[in-house]
Amino acid sequence: MDDTTENAEVKLIDFGLSKRFAEEAEIEKMHTVVGTPYYVAPEVLRGDYGRSCDVWSLGVILFVFLCGYPPFEGDNNKEIFRNVLKSPLTYDPADWNSVSEQAKDLVGKMLDKNPVTRITAQACLEHPWFTQ
DSSP, rough: OOSSSSOOOOOOOTTTTOOOTTTTOOTTOOOOOSGGGGGOHHHHTTTOOOOOHHHHHHHHHHHHHHHHHHHSSSSSSHHHHHHHHHHHHOOHHHTTSSSSSSHHHHHHTOOSTTTTTSSOHHHHHHHHHHOO
């Protein structure tokens, strides 16, 4: 966070292994399994992914912002990866009862394990949670 105020700017870091997509490269796929364990999308772990993996990672960040911990945890990287691939997304009522249904809807769409049906970056910006 840029500062401690309510409307502080969020700054994302750690783009050492990032790749810039060309605008016309809509179908371009990547195959190197890389990423920070808590934030890596299921398709990255399977070694066949495109732009939608970034929506997943942003969904993890939003999840953490809303409740304070990542959606798929584990005692080690192998366990985290297994949970990312196999465990369902859940919202612990103790931490999520005060979160709006629209926010939960957006998080759920961002953390859809199927990259084909996952919400797009543009659709995220048009989601009612952002536009209200």
